[in-house]
Amino acid sequence: MKDFIKRVIVFLSLSILVVITILIGSNYIVKSLATFKIDENVKQLIIGHSHSECSINDSILKNSINLSSSGESYFYNYQKLKMVVSDNQQINTVFIEFANSQVDSVMDDWIWGYEKMSFYLQYYSPFMESEDVKLLLDHNSTDVVSSYSVATRKLLYRLLAGDYNLIDEMGGFANSKLSKVDEMIANNKFNRTISESHSISETNLSYLRKMIDFCKYNNIRIFLIRSPQHPLYADLINEPVYQEVLKTQFRDVELLDFDAMNFPNSEYLDLHHLNYKGANKFTTLFNDLIENNLLNSDNKQSLIDKSIKDFNNK
């Protein structure tokens, strides 16, 4: 019996050691070898979730790269931002998507829900701080383990393939060709994602704050941006909450608000995303504004509003 227990303990210890070695080893190697290098001419970075992923065509917006990714909360945006900026010192401006859904408590599930964790940890786990891991463990320890399982497996494949250039996998302009708005309106589906109570995700907003502070610390200009959304988009119902958060928590950052832009239904993918047609028009307008010195102007939103008015009247 003693011999049995001794051998079991030895085997279990070996098992834990092997698993931890694989887990830590794969993360360490990827962290050491990963590169986030982008073109030297790129000076502007766009980060966010699917709204900016669908709305900003970085082949139109000069000297920029869009690394927005569908379903990505600020928690994961932050990890990406740190890595990309560290490897690309030429970046001097960052635009962070700030949509209505991003203040809502639904974003909590986007941080520590199994679906998102198991997808994003493969990219970001090597670069996370211990407090980030602790946050995930505190909120969903069961799924953290299985998410790390998926992440470790993907990291091992990456090691085997020798593929350490993560930039291409971290987001990009969606260039969506579809348009489902008419069908959605006909079926009374208005893309509601936010919570019934309109409660706030303090965690998600804290990571937005981290991104802002990180940019300021690195002397990078930082702007919040709200891409155009269809007027019937259901999440606009939390606009008062959204404005309150902006006023109380992020008054030190300017919001470039393009939500008032109107497009025909055929230029939206659905009620909260533009498709490629809408994106090209929006990005062209945005690019023109930047070329006309928007980012250095004192009255940015007035300039934006005027452009939007002219656009809407065409």
Added chain:
Amino acid sequence: MLFNSIDFAVFLPIVFILYWVFFQKNLKLQNLFIVIASYIFYGWWDWRFLSLILFSTIVDYSIGVALSKEGNQQKRKIYLWISIIVNLGFLGFFKYYNFFLDNLITAFTFFGTELQASSLKIILPVGISFYTFQTLSYTIDVYREKLIPTKDFIAFSAFVSFFPQLVAGPIERATNLLPQFYAKRKFEYHNAVDGLRQILWGMFKKIVIADNCAEFANMFFNNHSEYGGSGLLLGALFFTFQIYGDFSGYSDIAIGTSRLFGFDLKQNFAFPYFSRDMAEFWRRWHISLSTWFRDYLYIPLGGSKGGTSLKVRNTFIIFIVSGFWHGANWTFIVWGALNAIYFLPLLLAKKNRANIGTVAEGRLLPSMKDVLNIVSTFLLTVLAWVFFRADSVSHAISYLGGIFSESLFSMPEFDNRTHAAEVLILIGFLIFIEWLGRESQYGLEKLGLTWNRSLRIAFYLGIVCLIFLFMGKEQEFIYFQF
């Protein structure tokens, strides 16, 4: 608590050490400790149902004692029927009340009368289908005088509540398990090591195979109208391995855990997907349930004796009841009936015992004939599982209709195909190991025993790594819902 949970990982070593260190010397204490540990294990799910299992234990123990004293055949029959009514009554109420009510309402409505009745919100006690059948086997065997009834209430309670097999089987016969509580268990090193090996293999089947297959099975079954024939067939295939990995994995963990405590449970799955015909399949799948129905329902009905109509009747009864045991849904009844249709031709042609031994026994590879038989039996099983998994009969028919469409021969289109390929490779690994171990009690039993120690340890560590790397979102064991 789930076998693959942190709770159980803490519970098991504590119980193991206390059992062998403090309770080894006294049989009564050893059994009492099993009862306490088992009640803690069961109460972890829902403490409210402890009273149910305790009541069932008291009723059947008392009936056993009464049967031991009663010589009058009429009175003995009454005692037996009390046990049957109490056990099946509980099962019927908790599991089938709403089903019968809903169907009664539907029937009345069909005939133009509205029946006012509302269904109840009934929680199904975990394991009720298993332990009620286990205790029934006791009272029936005592009635038949195949077993001397026990006067040891603690031993009997331990037999009823024995935690490794309480919630999802194997359904143990009193003739096999109860006597094991009459003698002190002694720690046997090789049994314990073998038990751990079986637990490891069971964990692999559950975590790596079943839980990963579940992701795709759910995707295809829950949105079947979005996929083509080849995708739906793949979904059915994933479910086929999900249910096998889940249920046989659980059985392996249960049997392995029992061996840690010195108990020997019967094999519950004997590599059923290597069966050469459906009769062989039913001798290898969920053996404890199918033999239970054979001994306590099929044979009393006359079995395969008598004329053709009797054989047909008994076959349909046994398979439909077996299907119905799984759940209160017409899909299970249809699944059972379909298996009866598969089985009958073999029975009527007296070919149901054509394949008794293990396929390719003593050889590495099967013959072409065996391969064809295995593949065709497997495909029939896959198609039948569609009814088992579907939410309703119409869902199953729609799903099958989707399989047999033009798109059956096109490449399946769905998300996460890379992960699906990984899972198919793992299924291949499972089949390989189980093929090599098909003459053993479980796949890993004898594999590697002749290798040198380091290689064997490395192999087991490899399985541990696979479990870690393919640990998907935790899924409950499918058979807990039964």
